[in-house]
Amino acid sequence: MLPLASTSVTFIYINSCSKYKYFIVTGTPVIFRNLGAITYTLCVVSWVVGIVVMLAQYYLQPDMLMWHTFGYYHILAMLNCLCALWYINCTAKGRAAGWLAENLHNALQSSDPASRLAEYRDLWVDLSHMMQQLGKAYSGMYGMYCVLILLTTIVASYGCLTEILDHGLSFKEAGLFLISFYCMTLLYIICNEAHYASHKMGPEFRERLLNVNIGVVDIRTRQEVHMFLTAIDKNPPIMNLNGYANINRKLITSTVTSMATYLVMLMQFRLSLMRNAAIAARRAAVAASVNTTTATVLNK
Numbered sequence: 001m002l003p004l005a006s007t008s009v010t011f012i013y014i015n016s017c018s019k020y021k022y023f024i025v026t027g028t029p030v031i032f033r034n035l036g037a038i039t040y041t042l043c044v045v046s047w048v049v050g051i052v053v054m055l056a057q058y059y060l061q062p063d064m065l066m067w068h069t070f071g072y073y074h075i076l077a078m079l080n081c082l083c084a085l086w087y088i089n090c091t092a093k094g095r096a097a098g099w100l101a102e103n104l105h106n107a108l109q110s111s112d113p114a115s116r117l118a119e120y121r122d123l124w125v126d127l128s129h130m131m132q133q134l135g136k137a138y139s140g141m142y143g144m145y146c147v148l149i150l151l152t153t154i155v156a157s158y159g160c161l162t163e164i165l166d167h168g169l170s171f172k173e174a175g176l177f178l179i180s181f182y183c184m185t186l187l188y189i190i191c192n193e194a195h196y197a198s199h200k201m202g203p204e205f206r207e208r209l210l211n212v213n214i215g216v217v218d219i220r221t222r223q224e225v226h227m228f229l230t231a232i233d234k235n236p237p238i239m240n241l242n243g244y245a246n247i248n249r250k251l252i253t254s255t256v257t258s259m260a261t262y263l264v265m266l267m268q269f270r271l272s273l274m275r276n277a278a279i280a281a282r283r284a285a286v287a288a289s290v291n292t293t294t295a296t297v298l299n300k
Contacts, residue, residue, distance in 0.1 A: 032092060042084035050076030053182055060175030082145060083186050086138075090193035090239075093131050097201040097237075100124065101208050108212065114220035121228045124205065128237040131201060135194075139242035142190070146245070146255075149183045154259050156180045158266050187255060194239040194247035201237035 053076055054069040100123065107116035135142075160176035209229055214222050239247035 032095070039084075039088065042088070043081060046080030046084055047073075047077045049080050050074075053178065056178055057175050060171045060178070062172060079145070079148075079186060082141070083189050086142065086190050087193050089134055090197040093127070093134070094193075094197035094200040097127060097197070097205065100127070101200070101205050104208055108217070108221075113217065114224045117221065117224035117228060121224070121231055124201075124228070125231055125235055128201060128232075128235045131197060131237045132235075132240060135239040135247060136242045139244065142247075143241050143244055145190075146187065146241075146251075149187050150255055150258065153180045153183045154262050154266075156183070157259065157263055161263070161267065162270065188252060191247055191249055191251045195249045198237050198239060198248060202232060206232050 050073055054072050058064050058066060058069050100120070104120060107113055107120050110116045156176045156179040160173045160180065163170070163173050163176070206229060209225055209232075212225055214225065217225075241247065245251060
């Protein structure tokens, strides 16, 4: 599933960018070397990681049987494949933006830099639009993906804390901690790759334009540089899940904050239940003692 999906998405990107605009504007084609080998390797790695994680759970969780693990291999492989698909697309767009930025000096050194900068600006707007559409196209799938990671991490962390408080440290807590670490690693890869692609397309591109010596270029070129900077500000290359959330490094911190909040609430709820249970047990013990005393007096 991964090689076909990732290759098709990337080839759509290559066709629309390289054949029709990128090659015409820059004179260099967009070539992602070893794309097929990378996608198939990531597919195999996704299955291997899923199997290793579940086998670790089998050995660390004392109440898990081997046949229980067969219901989770394909689920973990799917999560890993979706993460790999996001990695491939973000890396492709980040590299294309980096190559476009490297070719920017050719436009400034041409005989008509103003017209060349205008072509580069139109191409950059198209690339930024593609980057924004990537998040919108996968908004439902990766939105549920992030929610699943959040819920799984909260449940695993809560189980790990309660087991430590009730029974102390053991291999079971290590298995729950492994699940939390695995989920947060997937979230980190997704957020970090989106941040990398956005940074290549936005801040790094803006920095190259700001380093242009305005004093040695003509008025038209100076205006095109200002228009290019305005286009970057008006069309920020942000990975957005159709308006629900921005995929960047800030999502990691907000997710950790939400998990900490929910864990505190769950622990407070657990302490309240334990306190109520202790009060009920004490009252039952007092009532039983009174009944025993009353029965003893009556028997006498």
